[in-house]
Amino acid sequence: MFADKLTEKIMSTGNPTVAGLDPRIEYLPECIVKEAVGLYGKSLKACGYAIKTFNKQVIDTLCGIVPAIKPQFAYYELYGVEGMSALFETVSYAKEKGMLVIGDAKRNDIGSTAKAYSDAYLGRVDLFGELKPVMDIDALTVNPYLGIDGIKPFLEDCIKYGKGIFVLVKTSNPSSGQLQDLISEDERIYERMACLTAAWSEGLTGKYGYGPIGAVVGATYPEQAKRIRELIPNGYILVPGYGAQGGTAKDCLPSFKKDGTGAIINASRSLVFAYKTARWASSYNGENYLEIIREEAIRMKKEIQDAFAEQNAGE
Amino acid sequence: MFADKLTEKIMSTGNPTVAGLDPRIEYLPECIVKEAVGLYGKSLKACGYAIKTFNKQVIDTLCGIVPAIKPQFAYYELYGVEGMSALFETVSYAKEKGMLVIGDAKRNDIGSTAKAYSDAYLGRVDLFGELKPVMDIDALTVNPYLGIDGIKPFLEDCIKYGKGIFVLVKTSNPSSGQLQDLISEDERIYERMACLTAAWSEGLTGKYGYGPIGAVVGATYPEQAKRIRELIPNGYILVPGYGAQGGTAKDCLPSFKKDGTGAIINASRSLVFAYKTARWASSYNGENYLEIIREEAIRMKKEIQDAFAEQNAGE
Numbered sequence: 001m002f003a004d005k006l007t008e009k010i011m012s013t014g015n016p017t018v019a020g021l022d023p024r025i026e027y028l029p030e031c032i033v034k035e036a037v038g039l040y041g042k043s044l045k046a047c048g049y050a051i052k053t054f055n056k057q058v059i060d061t062l063c064g065i066v067p068a069i070k071p072q073f074a075y076y077e078l079y080g081v082e083g084m085s086a087l088f089e090t091v092s093y094a095k096e097k098g099m100l101v102i103g104d105a106k107r108n109d110i111g112s113t114a115k116a117y118s119d120a121y122l123g124r125v126d127l128f129g130e131l132k133p134v135m136d137i138d139a140l141t142v143n144p145y146l147g148i149d150g151i152k153p154f155l156e157d158c159i160k161y162g163k164g165i166f167v168l169v170k171t172s173n174p175s176s177g178q179l180q181d182l183i184s185e186d187e188r189i190y191e192r193m194a195c196l197t198a199a200w201s202e203g204l205t206g207k208y209g210y211g212p213i214g215a216v217v218g219a220t221y222p223e224q225a226k227r228i229r230e231l232i233p234n235g236y237i238l239v240p241g242y243g244a245q246g247g248t249a250k251d252c253l254p255s256f257k258k259d260g261t262g263a264i265i266n267a268s269r270s271l272v273f274a275y276k277t278a279r280w281a282s283s284y285n286g287e288n289y290l291e292i293i294r295e296e297a298i299r300m301k302k303e304i305q306d307a308f309a310e311q312n313a314g315e
Numbered sequence: 316m317f318a319d320k321l322t323e324k325i326m327s328t329g330n331p332t333v334a335g336l337d338p339r340i341e342y343l344p345e346c347i348v349k350e351a352v353g354l355y356g357k358s359l360k361a362c363g364y365a366i367k368t369f370n371k372q373v374i375d376t377l378c379g380i381v382p383a384i385k386p387q388f389a390y391y392e393l394y395g396v397e398g399m400s401a402l403f404e405t406v407s408y409a410k411e412k413g414m415l416v417i418g419d420a421k422r423n424d425i426g427s428t429a430k431a432y433s434d435a436y437l438g439r440v441d442l443f444g445e446l447k448p449v450m451d452i453d454a455l456t457v458n459p460y461l462g463i464d465g466i467k468p469f470l471e472d473c474i475k476y477g478k479g480i481f482v483l484v485k486t487s488n489p490s491s492g493q494l495q496d497l498i499s500e501d502e503r504i505y506e507r508m509a510c511l512t513a514a515w516s517e518g519l520t521g522k523y524g525y526g527p528i529g530a531v532v533g534a535t536y537p538e539q540a541k542r543i544r545e546l547i548p549n550g551y552i553l554v555p556g557y558g559a560q561g562g563t564a565k566d567c568l569p570s571f572k573k574d575g576t577g578a579i580i581n582a583s584r585s586l587v588f589a590y591k592t593a594r595w596a597s598s599y600n601g602e603n604y605l606e607i608i609r610e611e612a613i614r615m616k617k618e619i620q621d622a623f624a625e626q627n628a629g630e
Contacts, residue, residue: 022428026441033443042443074424074431078440080449081403085396108421108458109389110488110560113337116389125393126341128348128357134395143423145460146486147493171461173425178462178511182504184497189504192497245425 172218487533
């Protein structure tokens with residue numbers, strides 16, 4: 001099952017991080033863009049080609065260091081059918097290379113429709129009477145605004161096919177409190193969602209104590225993360241907001257348990273486009289982007305290990 | 316702008332409904348499925364072919380009667396790249412035939428990512444320095460769990476390109492209350508969302524009094540719809556839940572204003588797969604599905620008109 005696989009991947013790499021593959025054409029290395037435009041002009045097809053070329057290189061670079069990728073679907077849908085085609089190729093390639101794939105799609109709908117999303121991404125699709133996998137990724141982010149009806153079809157596929165979901169609990173963006181921090185009967189909405197998440201996963205935990213339902217909790221809200229960690233003893237926490245959004249390694253720690261398990265930190269722009277950041281700009285010569293991505297992945301891993309060490313020393 | 320166009324389309328057809336195009340292979344007419352499988356085997360490509368063939372026929376049938384289509388993205392994503400390709404063809408065809416297109420995608424994310432979704436569906440995409448439309452539909456459903464950050468990019472494209480969004484306020488599914496009915500500071504979450512929706516649209520209303528931001532309010536909750544209608548004087552209400560989910564024409568009325576404007580009722584399965592329903596089963600001979608869809612569209616229009624007449628007579 002997903003939570004077990006993720007735990008083992010994190011143990012074998014010693015690295016509780018996930019690489020967010022959010023390919024924006026304007027951030028891709030010029031050499032790849034040039035080749036794509038040379039082949040297909042300034043077209044959606046060129047975007048798709050550039051994205052899959054870049055992603056495969058990044059996967060080759062990171063597959064021994066980082067346990068999982070997290071493609072953000074919006075950046076593939078942005079380029080229409082060509083973008084979706086690049087997403088499918090990226091997913092296949094990552095799986096071939098032994099990386100776990102967390103689809104960041106934040107899907108949600110009423111039960112029958114949520115089932116269609118789940119069939120597409122986690123389960124099987126009925127092709128004229130035969131059940132076939134379509135994307136078949138390891139986990140998906142989902143939005144809980146519709147309650148359990150919108151979660152159940154995903155949960156069923158989690159159980160059936162050993163998959164996972166991450167429910168949005170406390171998101172990393174500045175206005176996340178507008179709904180999520182509202183207080184109802186002495187608890188905040190995100191607390192309520194955290195409790196529901198834990199309850200939905202009950203009795204389904206794997207050998208490391210984690211079940212199929214995790215939570216998304218932004219690194220930008222460490223205080224809230226501490227509370228959510230207490231409320232969800234049986235779920236992984238996916239932590240966005242590190243790096244470009246301002247969260248530090250230290251801000252991510254409250255999402256982990258005391259034993260250092262139970263969370264995975266996402267880095268998108270700060271890692272995959274490291275060669276575009278202030279930290280690495282002076283090292284970038286237009287060609288060594290993979291080297292820089294690799295260096296940043298190792299630097300991030302060390303930053304997290306150091307933060308853990310500092311926390312443990314302070315106790 | 317979208318709300319004006321929608322109002323005029325409803326006036327010219329006399330029909331405040333939208334056809335939900337949620338193509339499930341197992342519901343499609345056998346003759347289309349047979350042709351598709353004959354051409355492409357039991358493959359995703361056959362699914363894509365069957366879907367676009369069926370959708371085009373349905374659009375031809377309904378374009379003079381129904382103002383808009385609402386493709387539910389899940390049922391296209393279900394068939395991978397081939398499904399997305401069928402979605403793009405469906406959208407183009409509906410636009411050619413003069414129908415409005417409301418994308419039912421319930422997208423949501425942090426600001427930068429919500430912008431990517433908005434660029435893809437409502438706005439323009441940066442293709443190597445040139446801004447180009449990708450899907451360019453009229454409106455999109457969005458989920459408000461992340462607050463205004465996740466809405467703003469869509470709203471900006473609404474203003475720039477005359478588009479619309481429908482924010483999930485009170486959804487039609489049984490467990491919608493699990494989050495949406497929670498009470499915070501004397502108001503329910505859906506009431507809070509309704510108020511925010513109205514506030515976000517302020518100062519942006521068109522010539523019929525409606526702005527770019529509408530709300531999704533299920534026909535299955537008529538009491539709540541009444542309250543939401545009061546709270547959103549400046550927004551359209553998209554009403555799912557009619558037909559297969561159990562909502563009647565009468566249940567949809569509270570989403571309209573007293574003058575009969577301000578809402579649009581969605582029918583998916585009950586309309587587009589009418590030949591599979593108990594009402595029409597005895598009329599279906601395996602070939603006359605378009606005739607039955609047409610009859611059902613006219614029957615539904617009349618049912619709504621009758622419900623209005625009854626309401627007006629009772630006052």
